[in-house]
Amino acid sequence: MGTSTFILINVVPPLLCCFPSFVLTLFPLSKRTRIYLIFFSGVQYLSSSETIPTSRKVFMNETVQEKQPTLTSLLSNLLKEEDREKLESTGFACNKEAASIHCVANGPLQIDTKTMTVTIPSSNQTTQETFVIRPYARQEDDNLLKTITPVKISWQNITTPQICEYNHEIPAVIFSSSGFVGNVFHEINEIIIPLFITTRHFKSRVQFILEDYNPSFVRKYRNLLSQLTEQEIINPVSNQSVHCFPGAVIGLKFHNHLSINSTDIPRGLSMRDFRQFLRQSFNLKFSHVSQITRPRLLLLSRRVTRRFINEDDMIRMMEELGFEVIVVARAKLISDIKMFLSLINSCCVLVAAHGAGLTNELFLPDGAVMVQVDLIGLEWPAENYYGHPARAMGVHYLRYKIEPEESSLFKIFGRRDHVAFTDPRGAFPVLVGKQVYLNGQNVKINVERFRETMVEAMSLVQDSRL
Numbered sequence: 001m002g003t004s005t006f007i008l009i010n011v012v013p014p015l016l017c018c019f020p021s022f023v024l025t026l027f028p029l030s031k032r033t034r035i036y037l038i039f040f041s042g043v044q045y046l047s048s049s050e051t052i053p054t055s056r057k058v059f060m061n062e063t064v065q066e067k068q069p070t071l072t073s074l075l076s077n078l079l080k081e082e083d084r085e086k087l088e089s090t091g092f093a094c095n096k097e098a099a100s101i102h103c104v105a106n107g108p109l110q111i112d113t114k115t116m117t118v119t120i121p122s123s124n125q126t127t128q129e130t131f132v133i134r135p136y137a138r139q140e141d142d143n144l145l146k147t148i149t150p151v152k153i154s155w156q157n158i159t160t161p162q163i164c165e166y167n168h169e170i171p172a173v174i175f176s177s178s179g180f181v182g183n184v185f186h187e188i189n190e191i192i193i194p195l196f197i198t199t200r201h202f203k204s205r206v207q208f209i210l211e212d213y214n215p216s217f218v219r220k221y222r223n224l225l226s227q228l229t230e231q232e233i234i235n236p237v238s239n240q241s242v243h244c245f246p247g248a249v250i251g252l253k254f255h256n257h258l259s260i261n262s263t264d265i266p267r268g269l270s271m272r273d274f275r276q277f278l279r280q281s282f283n284l285k286f287s288h289v290s291q292i293t294r295p296r297l298l299l300l301s302r303r304v305t306r307r308f309i310n311e312d313d314m315i316r317m318m319e320e321l322g323f324e325v326i327v328v329a330r331a332k333l334i335s336d337i338k339m340f341l342s343l344i345n346s347c348c349v350l351v352a353a354h355g356a357g358l359t360n361e362l363f364l365p366d367g368a369v370m371v372q373v374d375l376i377g378l379e380w381p382a383e384n385y386y387g388h389p390a391r392a393m394g395v396h397y398l399r400y401k402i403e404p405e406e407s408s409l410f411k412i413f414g415r416r417d418h419v420a421f422t423d424p425r426g427a428f429p430v431l432v433g434k435q436v437y438l439n440g441q442n443v444k445i446n447v448e449r450f451r452e453t454m455v456e457a458m459s460l461v462q463d464s465r466l
């Protein structure tokens with residue numbers, strides 16, 4: 001049948017909500033190009049299979065029982081050695097880094113979800129200060145933190161336990177879905193991966209309390225969230241009660257952009273585990289590129305900013321090299337569709353200009369290739385948000401650095417030696433720079449030069465399959 005181009009258009013009109021998802025084949029545009037319309041029903045997504053782990057078995061065998069980590073050890077693993085002593089002696093300790101803060105309490109406590117106050121019993125008069133955390137893994141961003149509801153932590157000389165409206169046997173984990181929710185990169189980078197890092201070891205025995213509860217975020221990541229907790233998530237705004245817990249974690253641990261450091265606390269988790277977790281949660285078939293028979297390439301086609309002006313020429317060249325090219329018109333597709341994730345997972349190569357759509361690298365099989373078209377002025381985020389993480393997760397990373405002449409900014413600034421090209425970081429104040437490089441730039445790829453990158457991509461794919 002030869003290579004074909006597919007164009008996927010995501011349509012989620014409310015009227016379609018009650019039909020199963022289906023794919024419509026439309027008229028062929030040319031011999032090779034076909035448009036597929038994928039109508040996707042939210043209902044199907046919501047009802048997709050979930051495995052809610054059953055509660056832990058009780059082992060009668062003492063040797064086995066010893067190996068089951070206790071709640072105290074699970075909580076203390078979330079801290080560095082020096083802070084563990086503090087947790088043992090005072091029942092409370094925190095880990096603070098540039099991007100994240102999380103605090104751990106390892107004794108009975110109360111959480112009043114009406115005021116988002118955590119009250120820890122204490123007979124120590126001197127520790128009666130109050131402490132405030134805004135639980136979001138982007139602590140360096142003061143403007144963003146203002147959107148996160150604060151959690152107050154206070155100590156009280158409680159002699160008789162106050163009335164608990166709900167008694168829980170598992171620890172609470174408090175985090176927020178405010179912030180940059182709506183942008184896939186930020187959702188996964190600042191909430192999903194930190195949540196995995198913080199709670200995976202608890203084997204679903206945690207109660208999530210999600211502040212600034214965003215229903216669409218919860219719907220979108222339902223498959224993942226249900227693997228991390230066996231309980232319904234508490235939305236403090238709709239469940240204003242006093243809950244009692246045997247311990248709590250407030251805030252989530254962040255390691256680095258789209259990555260997990262297995263030697264950092266809580267230790268032992270890796271990107272491999274996370275990708276395995278994603279594949280399991282979304283039922284993705286391919287773990288290694290060698291399992292895929294065709295050299296399928298997915299091109300993320302942005303429509304508003306950072307657009308490929310000569311996309312057709314790029315596609316023609318890719319097809320000449322033997323790729324089966326799939327064009328996806330909206331990066332946000334990832335936000336709705338399990339089917340879309342399966343599609344990404346079936347590709348050997350992902351090509352995109354810098355942007356949140358590159359977060360899709362997470363769903364590529366091992367040994368696949370990600371090609372990032374690196375635009376003027378965006379080297380830092382390109383490398384730190386997507387390039388380095390790709391390599392660290394077992395995906396080959398190729399960078400195609402554009403020349404000034406390939407950027408639409410060339411028409412504006414006129415010459416190669418303009419400061420906008422020679423020193424993008426210094427050329428404009430930060431917010432103006434963002435407008436210029438992130439929102440004001442499109443690219444006309446030099447197809448001959450880009451071919452070299454794609455030849456390399458093809459040979460990496462072929463090597464991976466040997």
Ligand SMILES: *[C@@H]1O[C@H](CO)[C@@H](O)[C@H](O)[C@H]1NC(C)=O
Binds near residue numbers: 061062063
């Ligand atoms: C208890 O566990 C140990 C080590 O896992 C095993 O060797 C032993 O056979 C077990 N005993 C029973 C009664 O299951």
Ligand SMILES: *[C@@H]1O[C@H](CO)[C@@H](O)[C@H](O)[C@H]1NC(C)=O
Binds near residue numbers: 124125159
């Ligand atoms: C805590 O309360 C108890 C009972 O009210 C009292 O006996 C004790 O002195 C208090 N401790 C401190 C440190 O205030």
Ligand SMILES: *[C@@H]1O[C@H](CO)[C@@H](O)[C@H](O)[C@H]1NC(C)=O
Binds near residue numbers: 089124125126127
């Ligand atoms: C009581 O508080 C003081 C000051 O915060 C602290 O140094 C001390 O370790 C605390 N004692 C206990 C038993 O928590």
Ligand SMILES: *[C@@H]1O[C@H](CO)[C@@H](O)[C@H](O)[C@H]1NC(C)=O
Binds near residue numbers: 166238241
């Ligand atoms: C509040 O949370 C408790 C404990 O998780 C739950 O049993 C209860 O049904 C919730 N109430 C509402 C109104 O959601």
Ligand SMILES: *[C@@H]1O[C@H](CO)[C@@H](O)[C@H](O)[C@H]1NC(C)=O
Binds near residue numbers: 261263264
């Ligand atoms: C991983 O974490 C450890 C412990 O915090 C740190 O020493 C090391 O530099 C980190 N590695 C990377 C690649 O960030």
